[in-house]
Amino acid sequence: MNTLPKNTLLFVGLILLTAALFLLDIAFGSVRLPLEALLSDNPIYHEIIFNFRLPKALTAIITGASISVAGLLMQTLFRNPLAGPYVLGVSSGASLGVAIFLLGSSFLPIAFIQSGWGLVISAILGGVLVLLLVLGISFRVRQAVSLLIVGIMFGQIAGSLVTILQNSSNPDSLKLFVVWTFGSLSAVSWTYMQVMLPLVVVGLLLALTIQKSLNGLLLGENYAQGLGISIVRTRFLIIIAVALLAGTTTAFTGPIAFIGMAVPHLVRGLFRTSDHRITLPGTMLCGASLLLLCDLATQLPADGYTLPINAISALVGAPIIIWIILKKKSNS
Amino acid sequence: MLRTNNLYIGYGRRAVKSDLNLHANARDLICLTGTNGCGKSTLLRTLAGLQKPLKGDITIQGKSVQKLSNYERSTLFSLVLTDSIDTENLTVHDLVALGRFPYTNWAGSLSDTDEAKIAESIHQVNLTHKTHCYLNEISDGEKQRAVIAKALAQDTPLVLLDEPTAHLDLPNRVEIMLLLRRLSVNTQKTFILSTHELDLALQMADKIWLMNPNGVEVGIPEDLMLTGKFQEAFGSHSFQFDENDGHCKINHLVGPLHVNVIGEKPATLWLQRALLRCGIQLSESASITIEAHDGVFRLHNTDVHSIEEILKILMD
Incomplete structure (x- = not known):
């Protein structure tokens, strides 16, 4: 087994990369801080670093890892290289859930809206709904690109419903929703983190516990069944995990495009394996680094102005999709 | 079991x-x-x-x-x-x-x-x-x-x-x-x-x-x-299993021409297959006889060197 040292090296490299990007993400922001600010006890520096940049960088790590693992799970479940939470409309479904919740719930007590739980639950429900619909259709439509189109259509439908809701809602909740859709890693305060972190950790642990079955699914459902895997149970667990990971992170950061689809491909290419024992942790690290990188890029304009994260992530992820389609074409 | x-x-x-x-x-x-x-x-x-x-x-x-x-x-x-x-x-x-x-x-x-x-x-x-x-x-x-x-x-x-x-x-x-x-x-x-x-x-x-x-x-x-x-x-209707070796044989369309093939194997074997494929029937009482000997076929008293040529002559 001469592949083991190579993988260990790659993992160490990825961990160092993630750590370096994490520190950079804290050090650089829309306000330039001197390096010694990290250690000083100036209350303004302290506020910026501990209550703003630290949760934001942590959110980037958590979100990047979560949506990428969600993408990996979906690609294995659908046996489709183009699957991912954003591409197949799970993020759009979560948006719809959030829209219904924020825009249609003027009669709910304000405390419930602000607690974070309502946001999460509606996003997860919306995500699961679309995931089940797409899963149902995937049994009829096997072709990669057709399923992609179906996912995009679901995204459009969810988008239309959101627009209709927007037209008939009050300005305050409309503003709340519009801000949410821009996608932002800085929206997660320590209070929200207390909700987001446990849910995401449960999702990631769930993914890790089913990695053996995921490897079996690589051969297709019939072979997997022949290996003694319960298809129904595994499929159910995958959907729960995807909903927890993609639903929760989307609820707090808004939809983040294409990262979830692109990262698993980067990892499989990097490690030259489809073994989930490698690709799951690899995807977590790679996803975290990539989103940290995207977050650093949003701060390029500097001085009090940042770009929306969604714009950057699409800029990174979309070319990878084009590359995969072209590669598939040349293979067949 | x-x-x-x-x-x-x-x-x-x-x-x-x-x-x-x-x-x-x-x-x-x-x-x-x-x-x-x-x-x-x-x-x-x-x-x-x-x-x-x-x-x-x-x-x-x-x-x-x-x-x-x-x-x-x-x-x-x-x-x-x-x-x-x-x-x-x-x-x-x-x-x-x-x-x-x-x-x-x-x-x-x-x-x-x-x-x-x-x-x-x-x-x-x-x-x-x-x-x-x-x-x-x-x-x-x-x-x-x-x-x-x-x-x-x-x-x-x-x-x-x-x-x-x-x-x-x-x-x-x-x-x-x-x-x-x-x-x-x-x-x-x-x-x-x-x-x-x-x-x-x-x-x-x-x-x-x-x-x-x-x-x-x-x-x-x-x-x-x-x-x-x-x-x-x-x-x-299109094939049957050969009684001699059990292999499957296709039932070819048959034409009016009959030919008798004599001589050495495997030349005769492949010639017979070619004839059947072209709808020419084999019969010992046929007026046309083809003899295979030393890798050469003899038809109408002339030497023919390939099966393709024989087919050409018969089909004309």
Whole structure:
């Protein structure tokens, strides 16, 4: 087994990369801080670093890892290289859930809206709904690109419903929703983190516990069944995990495009394996680094102005999709 | 070993085959054959537990398959299917390692025993030199052998194969069948495979399950030939099984021309085939005689050097 040292090296490299990007993400922001600010006890520096940049960088790590693992799970479940939470409309479904919740719930007590739980639950429900619909259709439509189109259509439908809701809602909740859709890693305060972190950790642990079955699914459902895997149970667990990971992170950061689809491909290419024992942790690290990188890029304009994260992530992820389609074409 | 009792197979309410009572013994190589759409795959899928029987019961080593857990089932039989495996970045070793799935812990880590079994399985299908190759780098025949190695690594007394020779060229088809023949002798396992390869099935199988519209005929290939069951099942105007060697012969369209062929084999043999293909009948009383001698054909007192030329002369 001469592949083991190579993988260990790659993992160490990825961990160092993630750590370096994490520190950079804290050090650089829309306000330039001197390096010694990290250690000083100036209350303004302290506020910026501990209550703003630290949760934001942590959110980037958590979100990047979560949506990428969600993408990996979906690609294995659908046996489709183009699957991912954003591409197949799970993020759009979560948006719809959030829209219904924020825009249609003027009669709910304000405390419930602000607690974070309502946001999460509606996003997860919306995500699961679309995931089940797409899963149902995937049994009829096997072709990669057709399923992609179906996912995009679901995204459009969810988008239309959101627009209709927007037209008939009050300005305050409309503003709340519009801000949410821009996608932002800085929206997660320590209070929200207390909700987001446990849910995401449960999702990631769930993914890790089913990695053996995921490897079996690589051969297709019939072979997997022949290996003694319960298809129904595994499929159910995958959907729960995807909903927890993609639903929760989307609820707090808004939809983040294409990262979830692109990262698993980067990892499989990097490690030259489809073994989930490698690709799951690899995807977590790679996803975290990539989103940290995207977050650093949003701060390029500097001085009090940042770009929306969604714009950057699409800029990174979309070319990878084009590359995969072209590669598939040349293979067949 | 494997036994079915009053088994009804099919989809929904429609039974494709009813009241099947089949059995397979250890070390048997059984070929399941029949025309397209006669229910070969349905029977195999039902035996494999991929679809439920409509009625009746399947037992392996006396245990009813329907009552087994997924795990128990996966230790009793392994599958080789027609489903394509197009996963990127999967090596032969990775694929065969998945065969150890029922025996590994929750993390799927491979013990020394597992690794030894994997190496042995890969060796049994002669792929040791390709162990660390990726599946998209090897040929279709090698890929099929890798899938068979996966089934061997699963270490089950029964292996079910759905059309294992489909999409392969002739040398690979023969190779796979010989491999299965050898494995059934060496490993004590029972192999049940569905196939269209009548010629190969007749020469390799211990037993044939011949599916015809009425049910399933069971027997050794020679008995089924002798009693004309094959001709019955594949009943068709366009070919028949040769009474001399059992190979399938196509019934060609025939024309009015008759020719007598005499001389040495194999020249006469190929000439006869060419004549039949062109609708020229063979008869000893024909007025035209062609003699083959020393690689030269003699027709109308002239020497002709190729069969193509003979055909040209006769057709004019």
